[in-house]
Amino acid sequence: MLPAGAHLTVFVTRLEPEGLGNIGPIQARIGIDRIITGGIPNMFDSWNEIPGFVEMWNNRSDWLGDRTFMDRVATGESIPMGGSDRLLVLPAPLRILATFWVYDRETRTLFTTDVFGHTSVKSPDESPVRSALAEDDTTYESAKAQVLAKFPWVAYANNKPIDEKLTQLFAERPVEIIAPMHGAVLRGEALVNKHLELLHRVLRENKESKN
Secondary structure, eight states: OOOTTOOOEEEESSOSHHHHTTHHHHHHHTOOSEEEEESOOOTTOOGGGGGGGOGGGGGHHHHHTTOOOEEEEOTTSBOOBTTBOOEEEEEOSSOSSSOEEEEETTTTEEEOTTTTOOOOOSSTTSOSEEOSGGGOOOOHHHHHHHHHHHOGGGGTSOOHHHHHHHHHHHHHSOOSEEEOSSSOEEESHHHHHHHHHHHHHHHHSSTGGGO
């Protein structure tokens, strides 16, 4: 729950319609001060479609005053959030179209959108957070199946540049929690390392790298 009078900023990890669908309900129920995304304009994003999701858009001059409603943050820069610089926008090493990850310096959490979503819960009562290896039954086979279903080109591409960028990203900052858009939240060094190695293996064991 947000405290009374709180100002809400929404960061959109990718500007596709499926990533914008909740903008309207959030604006109607809570109110949004700013919507932010990463990177620079590109022909594939849906930035200009946001007004269709926000009923108050036509009256934005009345309720926003001089404030900027929509903005972009370059990769490597912090998301404006009060006076804090804890949230860092990162380029996604593995992605479809323009997608951005966010790193929380304070909790050492990496929000990875589509990647590392190769887990699932068996029932509604199961916790979506895994904190120990004993709680995780993910195998290379199950991880590979999900990765290739989401990114089928991985099986045919030269993934060395992606693999190297992934290695660099984790080497440059400590990650204690991986929080994907789908699947379980992975908490703790052991689980983070396990799933990072699984992803590395999927990227390395492909047609191109074997030639």
